[in-house]
Amino acid sequence: MVRYTVREYEPADEKSWLRCRVLGFLDTAYFDDVWRARPRIPAPGFELVAADENGDIAGIMDVEIDGGLATIETVAVHPDHRRRGLGRVLLAQANALLVGSSATTLDAWTRDDPDTLAWYRAMGFAESDHYLHVYANHYTDSGEPERAVLTPRPGLKPMMLFLHAKLAEEQRMREEFARVHVCRRFAKEL
16 A cells, blocks of 8 residues: 655646646646746645655645635546545645635536536535636637637637637627536635
């Protein structure tokens, strides 16, 4: 049985953190949300990792705090370490760190992946706000980017666009674009 250590992120973890995030997101609707460098979470926020016995990062959770709101900016578990309770352990540590902070609510925004939605619900979060993530990609449908841009700029050909739209526009967006996700806010009181 693999043993894990949950601790604060250290700069030496960056490469392993990036690998965990990429592989953790690869089979989700965030499969193309790839970063070359890890963004920093400013204090009073915090960055947690679950490291395996070799020091490799198996799970991550970054939480930003802005006044009364704490937001999970990133949560991911490496596919080789899933279904072992790492997400639950990281969340419990995050909740413990939020005690005594200014935060009264913990929230997260995520897309429409059934396992992710079920995890947030099982962790006591309630779904509230929604909007759409719409992708217009030339390689999916050569007309998608042009349909998304009202006034083309001379000399520039749109190839891929990432757009936000209101949930009320979901049916129309799904008719016009191949890739549309419902982005959902989950929140719970601390």
